[in-house]
Amino acid sequence: MKQLIVLCSTIFLGIAIYYMIMGDQNDSIVNTMADMWRSCIGIRSYTE
Numbered sequence: 001m002k003q004l005i006v007l008c009s010t011i012f013l014g015i016a017i018y019y020m021i022m023g024d025q026n027d028s029i030v031n032t033m034a035d036m037w038r039s040c041i042g043i044r045s046y047t048e
Contacts, residue, residue: 021029 025031
């Protein structure tokens with residue numbers, strides 16, 4: 001029974017971390033990093 005609880009909690013934790021990283025496109029870490037990447041490229045492209 002203890003192993004089942006640990007297994008289920010590990011699966012739920014993995015799903016939660018996945019949705020935090022890849023989840024909704026407005027709040028996801030991937031989207032935030034992509035926006036930051038684009039802004040850094042823009043800053044580096046237009047400064048001499």
